[in-house]
Amino acid sequence: MMDRSHILALAPDDASAKAGAELAQARRWVSRHSHPKALWGECQGSGKTPYLTYVDLGNTAFKCSCPSRKFPCKHGLGLLLLFAEKKNEFVEKSSLPPEIEAWIEKRAATTEKKEQKETKAAPKAGDEAARLKRIEAREKKIRAGIEELRSWIQDVARTGIMNVPQNPYHFSSHIAARMVDAQAAGLSYQLRKIETIPFYQEGWQKSLIRLLSKIYLMTEAYTYKNTLGDLLREELDTLIGWTKSKEDILAQEGIADQWQILSRQVENEDNLITERVWLYGSASEKHALLLNFYAGNQVPEAFFLPGRSVYAELVFYPAAIPQRALVKKQGVSQPPDLPQQGISRTGELLNQVADVLAASPFCEKIPFVLSGFRIVMDGTRAFFLCDEEAIALPLANTEESCWQMLALSKGLTFNCFATYENQQLRIHSLWKEQHFFAGL
Amino acid sequence: MKLTEEIIKSAMLGTDKYFPQYLSESHDFFAKIAAEETEKEVRFLRLAAAAFIYEEAGEAGLHLPVALPPCPEEKRPVIDTATTSHFEAALQEKDNVLLFYLIHRCHIRQRVVSSGLVTRMLDKALEHKKKAEALIQVCGETGAWLCRINPRWQELTPVPEEGNIWETGSPEARKTFFKELRKANPAEATALLSATLQEESAAVRAEFIAMLEAGLSAADEAFLTQCLSDKSVKVKQIALFLLKKLPGSALNRLYLDYALRVITLAEEKQFLISRKKTLKFHKNLPPGEELFTSGIEKVSNQKGVQDAVFWLGQTLAFVQPSELAGKLGCTEKELLDLLLSHKEHAVLLPYLIEASLHFRHQGWASQLLEHKEVQDLRLVQLLPESERAPYYEHFVSTHLDALFAILCDDSYTPIAPRLAKQILKHLQKQPYALTHQQYRSLTLHLPLDLLPALNDYVREHQEEPNYRYSRSQYLELIRILEFRKNLTN
Numbered sequence: 001m002m003d004r005s006h007i008l009a010l011a012p013d014d015a016s017a018k019a020g021a022e023l024a025q026a027r028r029w030v031s032r033h034s035h036p037k038a039l040w041g042e043c044q045g046s047g048k049t050p051y052l053t054y055v056d057l058g059n060t061a062f063k064c065s066c067p068s069r070k071f072p073c074k075h076g077l078g079l080l081l082l083f084a085e086k087k088n089e090f091v092e093k094s095s096l097p098p099e100i101e102a103w104i105e106k107r108a109a110t111t112e113k114k115e116q117k118e119t120k121a122a123p124k125a126g127d128e129a130a131r132l133k134r135i136e137a138r139e140k141k142i143r144a145g146i147e148e149l150r151s152w153i154q155d156v157a158r159t160g161i162m163n164v165p166q167n168p169y170h171f172s173s174h175i176a177a178r179m180v181d182a183q184a185a186g187l188s189y190q191l192r193k194i195e196t197i198p199f200y201q202e203g204w205q206k207s208l209i210r211l212l213s214k215i216y217l218m219t220e221a222y223t224y225k226n227t228l229g230d231l232l233r234e235e236l237d238t239l240i241g242w243t244k245s246k247e248d249i250l251a252q253e254g255i256a257d258q259w260q261i262l263s264r265q266v267e268n269e270d271n272l273i274t275e276r277v278w279l280y281g282s283a284s285e286k287h288a289l290l291l292n293f294y295a296g297n298q299v300p301e302a303f304f305l306p307g308r309s310v311y312a313e314l315v316f317y318p319a320a321i322p323q324r325a326l327v328k329k330q331g332v333s334q335p336p337d338l339p340q341q342g343i344s345r346t347g348e349l350l351n352q353v354a355d356v357l358a359a360s361p362f363c364e365k366i367p368f369v370l371s372g373f374r375i376v377m378d379g380t381r382a383f384f385l386c387d388e389e390a391i392a393l394p395l396a397n398t399e400e401s402c403w404q405m406l407a408l409s410k411g412l413t414f415n416c417f418a419t420y421e422n423q424q425l426r427i428h429s430l431w432k433e434q435h436f437f438a439g440l
Numbered sequence: 441m442k443l444t445e446e447i448i449k450s451a452m453l454g455t456d457k458y459f460p461q462y463l464s465e466s467h468d469f470f471a472k473i474a475a476e477e478t479e480k481e482v483r484f485l486r487l488a489a490a491a492f493i494y495e496e497a498g499e500a501g502l503h504l505p506v507a508l509p510p511c512p513e514e515k516r517p518v519i520d521t522a523t524t525s526h527f528e529a530a531l532q533e534k535d536n537v538l539l540f541y542l543i544h545r546c547h548i549r550q551r552v553v554s555s556g557l558v559t560r561m562l563d564k565a566l567e568h569k570k571k572a573e574a575l576i577q578v579c580g581e582t583g584a585w586l587c588r589i590n591p592r593w594q595e596l597t598p599v600p601e602e603g604n605i606w607e608t609g610s611p612e613a614r615k616t617f618f619k620e621l622r623k624a625n626p627a628e629a630t631a632l633l634s635a636t637l638q639e640e641s642a643a644v645r646a647e648f649i650a651m652l653e654a655g656l657s658a659a660d661e662a663f664l665t666q667c668l669s670d671k672s673v674k675v676k677q678i679a680l681f682l683l684k685k686l687p688g689s690a691l692n693r694l695y696l697d698y699a700l701r702v703i704t705l706a707e708e709k710q711f712l713i714s715r716k717k718t719l720k721f722h723k724n725l726p727p728g729e730e731l732f733t734s735g736i737e738k739v740s741n742q743k744g745v746q747d748a749v750f751w752l753g754q755t756l757a758f759v760q761p762s763e764l765a766g767k768l769g770c771t772e773k774e775l776l777d778l779l780l781s782h783k784e785h786a787v788l789l790p791y792l793i794e795a796s797l798h799f800r801h802q803g804w805a806s807q808l809l810e811h812k813e814v815q816d817l818r819l820v821q822l823l824p825e826s827e828r829a830p831y832y833e834h835f836v837s838t839h840l841d842a843l844f845a846i847l848c849d850d851s852y853t854p855i856a857p858r859l860a861k862q863i864l865k866h867l868q869k870q871p872y873a874l875t876h877q878q879y880r881s882l883t884l885h886l887p888l889d890l891l892p893a894l895n896d897y898v899r900e901h902q903e904e905p906n907y908r909y910s911r912s913q914y915l916e917l918i919r920i921l922e923f924r925k926n927l928t929n
Contacts, residue, residue, distance in 0.1 A: 004525045008532070021529055025919060085525050154481035160454030206444070209451040213488035220486070346501040354497040361493050376506050377589075384504055391501040400559070403590060407558040407582055410511035423496055437556060 006305050007081050009264065009439060012070045016077065023078025026089040032082065034090035038100050039083050043075045053079050054100050056107065058332030060303040063103060138183050142240060145182020146219045149175060153216045161208055165199035186241035190215050218362060232360060235319035239362055244317060246326060254315035254328040257281035259288065260336050261304045262417040263428035263438060271295065277304045278367060278417065278428060279314070282337055287367035288314050288325040306429060306438035309336045320360035323367070338431050342369030342415060346391035353420050366420040374413045375406050385418070385425050396424035401440045405430060408437055443470060444495050447488045455480045460487060467494065511585040516552045523927065524554045531560050537880045540571060543578045544852055545927065552580030562586060562593045572596050606632060618651060626655040634663045642672035649678050656682060661689045680735060684758040685798045691734055695755045696763060698727050702752050705768045717770065719778045723748035727755070749784045753791035760799050776807050789813060796822065817842050829856040836866050840873050848881045855885050864890070868897070871910035879913045883920040891921050
C-alpha cells in the first residue's frame, strides 16, 4: 500500500522528491537489503565511500551517512521508493546488522524515555509559585488584549465592512499583531484568517462577518469563562492561545487502538512547517488529529503515511469535542484496515454537526468517515457530495481535486474521509475496497 | 428576509446606519438578544454569532436530484501498478520523452491508464495538441467520459461539426476535410477550392493550393494556371511550382522541350566493335522568355558555371526522368549514368537530386546515393524502408542531427543494430553532438541488445575524467534501456 505518491509526499521539497525518484534504481545502489523491520543500502555518491542509508519500516524513519541537511534525504526516499516498486531487487535478510538493530533499539529507547520523561515530569514546589505568578501576569495581558479586540470589532460593526475588500491585509494586520503582544496567539491566528477570505468572490461579506462574530463570541465566552463547563473552558483556553504542556497531556490515560492514517497535510509558511495527520481508530471509531509544528531545520521523528495504519496509544487534549491528540505509545506501521462503513446520509451528518456545534460552537473542522456518497455538479458546475437521497453539501476541494475524484470514482459512490468546515465538506482521501487515494 | 441576510446588510452598512429587522419572525432568543440593554454593536455581534451558528446547526443540505451521465465500463485492461508508477514519475518530472513512449506502448498493447492518472493526462493533452489523440485514447472510457462533462476538456474530442465544414468549420477541421476530399475525389476538391478561393486570405489560399500536391494530375492544370494571376506572390509561387512538376502541363512540356533541344544522345564507336553512348549539350540555345518568367534564373551566382549548363540544370529539375529518357532513347539508369559522367556533372548534380525528389524516383535516388559527391538524406527517404539503413550510415558523422530527426520518430521503430552501434561510436568521439533530450529520445529507439556494449563502455571509462560527460549520458542510456527491458505492460 506504500505507493510512490505517498512516499514522495514525505520529501522536504520538490528537488528532494525528484532526486529521490532518480535514486529509485537498483543500479544506483551498491547493496540493497531488506528485513521486516528495516531497509538498508549503500548508495554510490560522488565520494569514494558509498553512503549508508537506513529506513525504519516500523515507524517510517530515515538515517543516512550523507552530508545533506534535508530530511529525509534523497537516499532515504530513493531506497524506500525502490523497495515499494521493486521488492525483488532487495536481498532479504533474516537478521538485522548490529548497527541497524542498535539504531532501531536506540530510537525505541529514546521514544520510551521521552514518553516517560513527558509523563512523569512534575513541577518542583518552588517552581509552582513562580508559575502561578506567570499565569496571573499573562492572564492580565490577555484580558487587556481581549478588551482591545472587542472594542476594535465593535468599531468595525459600527462603521460597516463595505470598504474592507479595498485593503483586506491592513484591515486586520495591526490588531492581529497586537494579539501576539497580548500573548493571545490563538486570537491572532483567528484574525489572520481574514486575509484568506476571497474578497474578489461574491459571498465575502458573509464569510467576514461570520468570522468576526465568531471571534467576538470567543472573547465573550472568555470573559464569562467561569460559567462554562470544564472541557469547553479548556478548549477555549487553547483557542485563545494558552498552551498545555505535553507532559500534562501525556500523563493522562490514552486510547490504544489500531489507527488508520487517513490524511496527512503539510503546510509551509514563513519557515514553519505545520503537519496535520488525521487518524481513525478501528475499534474506538474515534477521529484524532496529530498537529505538529517544525521550525527551521527541525525534522519529524517518524512519518505517518496515509493509507497505512499504526497501533498506538493516543491521548487527547481536553476539549468539549476532543480532536487533537498526542502519541503516547506507537507500534509499527501496518497495512490498513480501511473502514468500509461510515455515515451514509447527509441528514445524519448534519445532525452530528449540529450536536458538535451545540457542544462546542468554536469547532472548526468536524471529521467524518463517509460511505455511499458520490460527486455531482449543479447547473453552475459547482461540485457537491451527494447521498443516495440526492441531499448534497458543497465541496470545499479545488476544482482540480474534484475532477480527480470524479475520475477515481467514475461518478459512482465511494467511501471517503472528509472534514466539515464552513458549511462545506473537504474530502481528504477516498477509497474503493482497498484502493486508497490521498492528497486530494 | 432571512435573519442572516439582515445581519449581512447591517454589517455592510454599519450598525449606525442599519440594525437587523424582522427579528420577531425568528426564534425568541434573537428578539431577547436584540432587546438587551447594551450597546448596539454588542447586540449586533451577539446576534450575528448566534444567527450563524443557528443557521449552520439547522442546515438541511441541498436537494440536488441531478446525475452525471454514467461512465461506460472500460473495455481495455488497465495498466499494472508498476507501469502506473512509471507514468506517475514521467508526469511528475515533466519527462515528456518517456511519457510519450509509455503512451505508445499502452497503445500498442491496447491498455488504458489507471483512473488516478486520467485528469493529468487530459491536461497534458491540452498542452500538446498534436499528441492529444494518443493521450485521450490511452485514458480510455474514463477519459472520454470526463471530456464529455468538463468543458475545458471538451475541445479535445471535437464532436463532428454540423453543417458545412468547408464554410463554417475551424481551420483545422477545414484542412482535414479538404485533405480527405482530395484523397477521395481529387477533381471535386479542386472544384471546391476554385469556387471559394477568392474568399480566403492569401495565407489560407497558399496553404490549400499546396495541398493539391497530393494527387496532382492534369485535371488541376487549368485551376493552377488561373492561380498564376493571383495577387499573392506566395500563391503564385506555389501554383508555378506545382505546374512545373505536373507531367504533361504546358509549363512542364516547355521544360521537357527545352531539355530535349539542348541534350543530344550520340553513339560513338569504341574499340572498333563496341559503341559508347555520350551526351552532348548544345550551348548556343538560350531558353525562351517564357521559361525565364517561369523562374529559370539567367546567371548562376557560382563562379565558372556556364549559363547554358546552368539553364539546363534548372530545367532538368522539373523534367520527369522516365519521359526524358524515353524521348532520348535510353533507359532512366543510362540517362543518369551519362549525366553523372558528363564533364559538367558537378553543376547538374543538385538539379538531378531535385528531379528525383520532385518525381519520387527511387531508381535515381539509389543511383545518386551511390555517387561519392552526393550527401542528401532526403534521397534515402525515397527508398523502401528496408533498404535505408546502409545509406543512413553515411550520414552518421556528417548529418547526425538530421538523421536523428528521421530515426527517432513517433513509431519508435528500433534502429538497425549496425547503424545504432555506429551512432554510439560516433557519440563516443563527439559526445556533444546530441543534446541531453536527444540522447533520451535516441535510447527509446535503440535495440535492447546494445545494453552489454554500453555497460562495457561505462566500465572501461569509469575512472577517466575526459569521458565524464559521455559516461553520464551513457549511464542515462543504460538506465532507460534497463527501464524498457523491465517494462511489464
